[in-house]
Amino acid sequence: MKVVLLREDVTDTGYDLALVSTDLTAPAGHLVARYASRWSIEVTFGEARSLLGVGQVRNRTPRAIERTVPFGLYCYTITVIWYTLHGHHPQDAAEHRTRAPWYLTKTHPAFSDMTAKLRRTTIAARFMPIDAGQPTDTEIRAVQEARAAASADLA
Template identity: 35%
Template sequence: MNAAPADILLWFRQRWQVEVTFAELRAHLGVEIQRQWSDLAIARTTPALFGLFSLVTLFTHYLQAQHPFQLSTSAWYAKSLPTFVDALTTVRRTLWATRLFPGSPEIGTAEKVSPELLEIWCDLLCYAA
């Protein structure tokens, strides 16, 4: 096949996006390590995980448009866009804070954990879960 160098680079760039998607699906959602006994079960699970990946991505895009959030930083590089881990953490934090665990009603004045420490714990759990 005769292809122009520019076409080859374009194809590689397009494939790279797909490769990154697969790598993140394997690393964070367990694609390719499902523990089903039948090929049919695996054939149903993999599309569901791809759907979950898409939902997390879309929900993060929606949340980012409403309230831009702070990206996690590293000592060795600065990010301009969220990674899938950032997206998953943002979705977890949003669901845990507003939907699943709305918090206790304001009764009494006892404070067992400071709000700052609770925030740190929540960040750790969102990234680790």
């Protein structure tokens, strides 16, 4: 086993990070780069477990076990894509800092912010009146009747 111990310049005691590898030939810089490249993946797995419950269900059948984790990760992906395309607002991080002033350095929304905004948007869509841009049932029926009358005239 190869162990690489890392410490910030300002740290006087102990180490900030310990990396362990079975690759005895890899230089320390390569191990640090490999660790850094996996960080976003590990964060994704951690958030999927803690916020979406991925991997925590009690399935019994082999097919359910095979499907549950990928489905949870699909949900994670769909949430991030929705937020990127439709939910993001430049002021989201600033609003979060206003609600939680201890997040002084927060500059980007976390996945928990994305899921909270998706919940709020979904609830608002269910309970808010119909958007003025949406056609009413009467308008839809009028268009359908006009199409039916036009096709009858052509026949």
